[in-house]
Amino acid sequence: MTRRRARAKRSNAPPPLGAWPSISVAAVAALMLLGSGCASFDVRIPESLEPRVDLTDTPFHPQLEHHCGPAALTTVLEASGARPEYEEVADRVYVPDLKGSLQVEMMATARNFDRIPFRVPGELSAVLAEVEAGHPVLILQNLRIRSLPAWHYAVVVGYDREHKEILMRSGTERELTTPVRRWMRQWDWASRWAIVVLEPGDLPAEPSQAAVFRALADFDENARPESRLRAWTGAAEHWPDAALVHMGLGNARYEMDRREAAADSFRQALATQPEHWPARLNLAQVLLELDRPCEGLQVIKAQAMDYDHPLVETHGTLSIRLEQACNAGNPSG
Amino acid sequence: MIASAARNTLILLLLAAMTMPANAQLVSTGDALALESGQLEQRIEAFLLRDDVAAELAQYGISHEKAMDRVANLSAAELEQVAGRINEMPAAGDGVIVIAGVVFVVLIILEVVGVIDIFKSR
Secondary structure, X not given: OHHHHHHHHHHHXXXXXXXXXXXXXXXXXXXXXXXXXXXXXXXXXXXXXXXXXXXXXXXXXXOOOOOHHHHHHHHHHHHOOOOOOHHHHHHHHEEHHHOEEEHHHHHHHHHHOOOEEEEOOOOHHHHHHHHHOOOOEEEEEEOOEOOEOOEEEEEEEEEEOOOOEEEEEEOOEEEEEEEHHHHHHHHHOOOOOXXXXXXXXXXXXXXXXXXXXXXXXXXXXXXXXXXXXXHHHHHHHHOOOOHHHHHHHHHHHHHOOOHHHHHHHHHHHHHHOOOOXXXXXXXXXXXHHOOOXXXXXHHHHOOOOOOOOOOHHHHHHHHHHXXXXXXXXXOOO | OHHHHHHHHHHHHHHHHHHOOOOOOOOOHHHHHHXXXXXXXXXXXXXXXXXXXXXXXXXXXXXXXXXXXXXXXXXXXXXXXXXXXXXXXXXXXXXXXXXXXXXHHHHHHHHHHOOOOOOOOO
16 A cells, blocks of 8 residues: 555656656655655554553553653553562663663563563554453553664553544653554554563463463563462463473472372373473473382383483483382382 | 584583472473473573673673672573673663653744744755
8 A cells, every 4th residue: 555655656746857867766756655654554443342441540650760661560560460669670670871671671570570471462453452351561662763762661551443542651641642653653663562461370362372381481480389370270271282381280380399280280281292201201200209210110111202302311310210219119120 | 523412412411400400300391392492402501691691781780799680580582682782672761852852843843933043044
């Protein structure tokens, strides 16, 4: 559509003067293409969504100087039921000499407050679907131009289809209304980065398996096992047949010293995906700790591991330990 | 050939060290996910970047101790994303820019209505 319009304008343009007509025509056409570049965004607010949403309960933290990161993160953390201290959030995400906050630290800090940050797909409809579902969306914006960016974090809390507007908590403004077209450009020029921050067990409105598994696996690295168990239980309702979900459940249960339950989870992972080596090795390890080494040995020997498998070292060590423990238990063999 | 064998051995040793630490004996969920996409080696290597990222962060006005504490929360994928290029990442802070923009708009308005004459046309 953009291209067609540019071409139409070109044919209406007055005949170029000067010695290089073809070059100037090309230049005019190129300028028009550049100038109309932002017209190609899909800025329609889908008919499938509510016509108007305003998450009025979303708290507001006016930013102090350069503190849009801590302010926006505190806002979404509170909206998810966490009780963060603004100063503590700032202390974790603000980088003084950059006068700003990094996206990765925003994610890490959300996890620090026992919440899970999920990336939202880079489409307007995906962001608004989260808002409709009651999840305020933390976004990155570029308030200037690509070559001279001015980065800013804000929280989308509503929209209005009829008036083509997006409603945000932004900077020092509790209710900032932005025309959807400008909003889209500011978001697009910041690589369309958006997250929702949710309580363990909750999932985004339109959960994609890849985004959820990534978020939960990252959460797994430092979170409390009780929260991890809740998070994977939520995912299990959505993807009951994914081996990784049962792997996550098993690891959380193991951390909670529930080894029998952990073993069940790893078995379930293997039932859906017999070649899942992490689940198989974990099951064998748990059986060893449950003092059932011969059973563990059976589990580990039920499949042959490729010699170049990345977990071959773990496999080798565990096999030896299982064999020794099994033989020690049955001297006759 | 020999170099690649040595590299593989190193990675296997690292893997053994990373995936089976003394206390947690299990393969982590993160390792399992990385394995599914064939990125377990990158993941292990990314964890080795943690000290570098902390040192880099400490150059931007954060004490070394606090930087260590902060990077401890970054996942492997996040470490990989920022390592060596913290100054290239968008660090959103805002404030100054809006003021500059307002000043510019005011100047334009004053120019158009003829109160001031910065952009001399004749």
